[in-house]
Amino acid sequence: MTARSSTCTLAAVLAELGTEAELLGDEAHFSTRAVAGSTIWPGTGRPRPEPDLVIVCPPVQGTDALAALFDTLPLSPSRIVALTTSPAVPSAKLRKMAGEHAVIILPGFEQSDVVLAIARATDSPDETVARRLSALQRSLTLALSETEPIPALLTKLKSLCNATVALVDKRGRTIHASGPLPMSLLMAEITSTEAPSQSVQAEGWYGLADRISDPTQAGEHFGWLIATARRSEFPDGYSSAAIHVATTLVEASLRMTQVTARQERAVRSAVLEEAIALDRRPRAPELAGRLAGFGLSFSDELRAVVCQPAESDRTDRANAAIGERIPLALGREGIPHLISGRDRYAILLVQCTPATFRRLLVAEGDSLPEMNVGIGRSIRQISDVADSFHDAQLAVRSLRRPPPGTNAMCYDDFSFATRLFSDVGLDSMLAWADAFLEPIDRDGPLFESLQVYFEQHQNINAAAELLHVHHNSLRYRLAKTEELLKVSLRDPAAVASVYLALAAVDLGSMQSTTRPRHVAQPTRLPADIEAPGTPAELSGRPSDRSGVVLGLES
Structure with missing residues (x-):
């Protein structure tokens, strides 16, 4: 049986057969041999005499059988022989037995597979290229169905190209690699230009590096896909195409991962927001169960x-x-968590100690912006989530005037006054503050002066400078305020009262980012005022540590 078509080179046939095909002998010499088709040799008689036909042999084992095979072939012209089994003969001895003939070893191939591969290689160039690229893309795309798609994709690329493959981030840190590489030398060459695809050469390594776009930031890049080998001719056209296809699939995988992460984050955010907005009920089993579904435990x-x-x-x-x-x-450390984003800050629920969270932030270093971090009380039941959140907000607010070098505060570190706010609750404190500060116009210069004076630790000169007034003018305003409030700012009890009242007003102004504030009349307790959506049967209950802050200042 003979299959004949147009002509191609033996190198094209080997590329079509794949990396499993092994050519014995001088590859540079044999790779330019013309191939016009194939002929199946049944194992008896002489094969067809045309030298441009590949002789596809049945499984042949043993020295005698192989010697008999080559005895049937004339010494000249030399032929191309495809063995569909791995002979039990050393390569050097088989090479000697073959003489001038080229031998391709194809273990595990059927004769029909070899014939079809040669037929594909000898098709017209356009059809061959299109078919090979299509098969290449299908082969690489299958890796995306694996549990770990990117490592599986790079492993497949390594097999297709017979090269060492690595995925690195923009700083040159290895994310996944199939083997050791001189990464510092390669990155020095890669980062020397802005080209999205670059040929690289370092210390005897030859290869190609493709830039990978960052799915989270338009115009930015995530890192590089690098494929290198110890062959000066690497990469050839087929390997280059495989690397470019793999780069596109890595970018697609990163985008899919990003979309999935956003969807999961939206679900986590919704659960967290529901827990934060929860009224003080001792039991909410459905919501507690949803938290447990994300690995969080009380x-x-x-x-x-x-x-x-x-x-x-x-x-x-x-x-x-x-x-x-x-x-x-948090994910790298295996810490269960939920996160929700607001306009000016992020809220998290984390299953770890404050010390662990602080260490994690330190480890992230410059990858995080400068920020203030508030950590709430320990949560023992679902109704504690809102209280812990309010504690964390109060801690962030308190960090406006921290000791030098401080950017994190925990509920356990609260001062006496701060813990008073946290445990009494904002509604009560705000109602009392409204009554206490009622004689002062909230939009007038007296109230602003009083606020700045306390923000500057009762330093007259510093406060006057911020207000752009003379210090004597500020003294006059403070004296007028003392008169209206009927207090003396030299009295420690009065100073404490004013400080707590101003803090309550400040914290109350943050409340609008979570839910509308219902200002109570002095003659009514805040707990007696029913908020929209609050069950009527709860409106008569005491507030009982309802929390402190319901929003952050934008």
Whole structure:
């Protein structure tokens, strides 16, 4: 049986057969041999005499059988013989037995597979290229169905190209590699230009590096896909095509991962927001079960955390960095968590101790923007989530005037006054503050002066400078305020009252980011005022540590 078509080179046939095909002998000499088709030799008689036909042999074993095969072939012209089994003869001895003939070893191939591969290789160039690229893409795309798609894809690329493959981030840190590479030398060459695809050569390694786009930031790149080998002719056209296809699939996988992560984050955010908005009920089994579904347990350390960029870095990019980097860091450490983003800060529920969370932030280093971090009380039941969240918000607010070098505060570190706010609850404190400060116009210069005076630790000169007034003018305003409030700012009890009242007003102004505030009349308790959506049977209950803050200042 003979299959004949147009002519191609033996190198094209080998590429079509794949990496399993092994050519014995001088590859440079044999690779340019013309191939017009194939002929199946049944094992008896002489094969067809045309030298441009590949002789496809049945499984042949043993020295005698192989010697008989080559005895049937004339010494000249030399032929191309395809063995569909791995002979039990050393390669050197088989090479000697073959003489001038080219031998291709194809273990595990059927004769029909070899004939079809040769037929494909000898088709017209356009058809061959299109078919090979299509088969290449299908082969690589199958890797995306694996549990770990990118490692599986790179393993497949390594097999197709017979090369060492690595995926690195933009800083040159290896994410996945199929073997050792001189990465510092390669990255030095890669980063020397802005080209999206580059040929690289370093210390005897030859290869190709393709830039991978970052799915989270338009115009930015995630890293590089690098394929190298110890062959000066690498990569050839087929390997280059495989690398480019793999790069596209890595980018697609990263985008799919990003979409999946966003969907999961939206679900986690919804659960967290529901827990934060929960009225103080001792039981909410359905919501507690949903938290447990994300790996969170009330039997271990569980805390609410608020992360807010510092005032000098309150940008969308800073917020995005917090929302992206912290969950990644928590995931690497295997820490269960939920996260929800607000306009100016992020809220997290984390299953770890405050010390562990602080260490994690330190380990992230410069990848996170400068920010203030508040950590709430330990959560023992579902109704504690809102309280812990309010603690975390109060901690962030308190960090506006921290000791030097401080950018994190935990509920356990609260001062006496701060813990008073946390445990009494904002509604009660705000109602009392409204009554106490009622004689002062909230939009007038007296109230502003009083606020700045306390923010500057009762330093007259510093406060006057910020207000752009003379210090004597500020003294006059403070004296007028003392008269209206009927207090003396030299009395420690009065100072404490004013400080707590101003803090309550400040915290109350943050409340609108979570839910509308219902200002109570002095003659009514805040707990007696029914908020929209609150069950009527709860409206008569005492507030009982309802939490502190319901929003952060934008």
